[in-house]
Amino acid sequence: MVKYARYMIGFTIYHLPFTIYHFSFIISIIKMEHLKYPIGRFKKPENIDAATINKWIAEIERIPNKLKELTDTLSEEELNRTYRPSGWTIRQVIHHIADSHINAYIRFKWALTEDNPTIKAYDEARWAELPDTQKTPITISLYLLNELHARWSILMRSLSEEDLNRTFLHPENGNTYSLRDMVGLYAWHGKHHLEHVKIALK
Numbered sequence: 001m002v003k004y005a006r007y008m009i010g011f012t013i014y015h016l017p018f019t020i021y022h023f024s025f026i027i028s029i030i031k032m033e034h035l036k037y038p039i040g041r042f043k044k045p046e047n048i049d050a051a052t053i054n055k056w057i058a059e060i061e062r063i064p065n066k067l068k069e070l071t072d073t074l075s076e077e078e079l080n081r082t083y084r085p086s087g088w089t090i091r092q093v094i095h096h097i098a099d100s101h102i103n104a105y106i107r108f109k110w111a112l113t114e115d116n117p118t119i120k121a122y123d124e125a126r127w128a129e130l131p132d133t134q135k136t137p138i139t140i141s142l143y144l145l146n147e148l149h150a151r152w153s154i155l156m157r158s159l160s161e162e163d164l165n166r167t168f169l170h171p172e173n174g175n176t177y178s179l180r181d182m183v184g185l186y187a188w189h190g191k192h193h194l195e196h197v198k199i200a201l202k
């Protein structure tokens with residue numbers, strides 16, 4: 001028995017560094033997931049009723065203003081801060097939201113005017129590296145988002161139940177998405193990046 005206890009103690013001490021290593025590795029993965037997805041990943045509710053759609057549209061409408069409030073007085077140094085190691089800078093996040101939502105708006109229009117069209121995917125990481133991201137002041141993307149969201153919201157508010165069920169096909173994963181789901185996804189997307197800006201400024 002003593003021999004067994006000694007063996008177990010020896011075994012535990014011998015493996016302790018590995019255990020600590022694995023534990024800290026798991027913690028760092030959890031931390032990275034949290035920095036990447038501070039409000040969690042988008043979870044589609046089972047039932048998306050009219051009240052949920054209205055709430056989401058109101059959230060999309062508020063995003064440009066919230067972004068402006070957060071970034072209005074930032075210095076060049078602050079705009080270059082990132083929200084996680086090797087993540088985007090605040091400047092890139094703002095320009096990315098404009099890139100993403102321009103694409104989203106066009107996807108809505110395609111789905112409303114064609115029968116389950118195949119949309120065009122885009123390489124968001126490479127878009128965020130193009131020269132306009134460095135050279136354009138963020139105020140231009142903030143104005144763009146303000147005007148775009150105004151027009152997008154008018155379109156979204158005009159959609160009937162039937163319109164909301166219209167779909168498009170994403171060529172990268174072969175999945176079909178309804179506009180009903182997309183309203184939720186982009187309400188999430190705005191809040192998701194808003195949180196990144198807040199983290200970068202902490």
Ligand code: NI
Pocket residue numbers: 096100189193
């Ligand atoms: Ni994004």
